[in-house]
Amino acid sequence: xxxxxxxxxxxxxxxxxxxxxxxxxxxxxxxxxxxxxxxxxxxxxxxxxxxxxxxxxxxxxxxxxxxxxxxxxxxxxxxxxxxxxxxxxxxxxxxxxxxxxxxxxxxxxxxxxxxxxxxxxxxxxxxxxxxxxxxxxxxxxxxxxxxxxxxxxxxxxxxxxxxxxxxxxxxxxxxxxxxxxxxxxxxxxxxxxxxxxxxxxxxxxxxxxxxxxxxxxxxxxx
Amino acid sequence: xxxxxxxxxxxxxxxxxxxxxxxxxxxxxxxxxxxxxxxxxxxxxxxxxxxxxxxxxxxxxxxxxxxxxxxxxxxxxxxxxxxxxxxxxxxxxxxxxxxxxxxxxxxxxxxxxxxxxxxxxxxxxxxxxxxxxxxxxxxxxxxxxxxxxxxxxxxxxxxxxxxxxxxxxxxxxxxxxxxxxxxxxxxxxxxxxxxxxxxxxxxx
Numbered sequence: 001x002x003x004x005x006x007x008x009x010x011x012x013x014x015x016x017x018x019x020x021x022x023x024x025x026x027x028x029x030x031x032x033x034x035x036x037x038x039x040x041x042x043x044x045x046x047x048x049x050x051x052x053x054x055x056x057x058x059x060x061x062x063x064x065x066x067x068x069x070x071x072x073x074x075x076x077x078x079x080x081x082x083x084x085x086x087x088x089x090x091x092x093x094x095x096x097x098x099x100x101x102x103x104x105x106x107x108x109x110x111x112x113x114x115x116x117x118x119x120x121x122x123x124x125x126x127x128x129x130x131x132x133x134x135x136x137x138x139x140x141x142x143x144x145x146x147x148x149x150x151x152x153x154x155x156x157x158x159x160x161x162x163x164x165x166x167x168x169x170x171x172x173x174x175x176x177x178x179x180x181x182x183x184x185x186x187x188x189x190x191x192x193x194x195x196x197x198x199x200x201x202x203x204x205x206x207x208x209x210x211x212x213x214x215x216x217x218x219x220x221x222x
Numbered sequence: 223x224x225x226x227x228x229x230x231x232x233x234x235x236x237x238x239x240x241x242x243x244x245x246x247x248x249x250x251x252x253x254x255x256x257x258x259x260x261x262x263x264x265x266x267x268x269x270x271x272x273x274x275x276x277x278x279x280x281x282x283x284x285x286x287x288x289x290x291x292x293x294x295x296x297x298x299x300x301x302x303x304x305x306x307x308x309x310x311x312x313x314x315x316x317x318x319x320x321x322x323x324x325x326x327x328x329x330x331x332x333x334x335x336x337x338x339x340x341x342x343x344x345x346x347x348x349x350x351x352x353x354x355x356x357x358x359x360x361x362x363x364x365x366x367x368x369x370x371x372x373x374x375x376x377x378x379x380x381x382x383x384x385x386x387x388x389x390x391x392x393x394x395x396x397x398x399x400x401x402x403x404x405x406x407x408x409x410x411x412x413x414x415x416x417x418x419x420x421x422x423x424x425x426x
Contacts (some may be wrong), residue, residue: 007326011315018314079308083366086273086299087327220275 004089005097012101015074022067023105030063030110034117045122052121053131053182057175060110060135064142065167067106069160071098071150072216081154085220091213099140099147099208107139123186130185134178134197141201144208145170151215155222173200223288223403224301224373226250227272231281234267241267244281247421251373254396254406256414259423265409266307268423269376272407274299285374303372307379309359310366313352317343320351321365330371341365341391356383364395375399377408389415 016023037055038048075081084094114135118128149167153159177197184191232245241264249255257265270276272283274295285292285301292298311320321334338344341361346354354362360383367375375396381389393415396406400416408414 004327004329007323011323015312015314079306079310082275082304082306083310084327085275086302086304088300088329221277
């Protein structure tokens, strides 16, 4: 089963990296948001370091959102999803493959870029480290929750507009724990935010493929 | 190997509307079945029922294979080669990539080159799919069918967008598939160009 699974992951990664793909778009969006906020707030480094966690986390979630609406919709619109559904993979395996591809093309690059953007906020070392780790743990949850929304709205023509309304409330815990971890690190406090974030991410990643597969089944029958 | 497909008392309901009711038909290995009917009579719905995307409101479909009878829709899907009316082609990928991906996805080994030659798009192998005409995309769809190694072909308007040579090619492929023990169910308004039984859908 690894051949078909891997081929689907690789194809989605390839599509994300090609023209019209979403990987570069998400990164550019993230970088622009992270650049505009310090320009708007002004050069108050204490203030910037304090809000860095929240702003960068919200920026990362919104950037990941940009590419989510095409996760299933592109394949649904051109009929590829029918062929994928008839492949030896179960729809649950398909959902895991798509989740992995989305994280590798969006969540991981955003995480890797975040230390650089943290410089713009004058975020001290421990804070930057906490930001990096929290994004590394938290972005899979963003992809996982997003995949549920994307599979739910895949047959809607303007599904991309409804998608944020469905998934942003569900992602509130990730933003709260992720930004909280950064703030706690800036204040040299130790708190359980990273642990809670990891628990949230684990639950989201475990449940998402089943929910997404059920939504895809529903939409294929629609 | 598949031996026969049996549908009994098949009723299809989409939304509140009954598309067709109490449909009985059988197809044996080596046979082709043409599904005919006016627009909206439920030809595509019938194909999607057989593929397992839709569940019948009543009745059932059983696919008999040498490993036993399969009544479950998703399990039946593992025996199905699908050519829908959407082209399922990504404009950013080139023709060869597209077919190689499909072969790996279906766990089918083998070189894509002879298959591309068979359907007449070998010269376009390196070409991004955005430059393909509708007919060439259809030929890529036929290449996927060949590559899939699946026994039951479900074809929705297989001749749409194809030129005269393309139609003859599609008919040839279907004939060869039936001759090797395969099964073809095609929804089309055009004559299939090979010996086939026909099933006429009347609006319920």
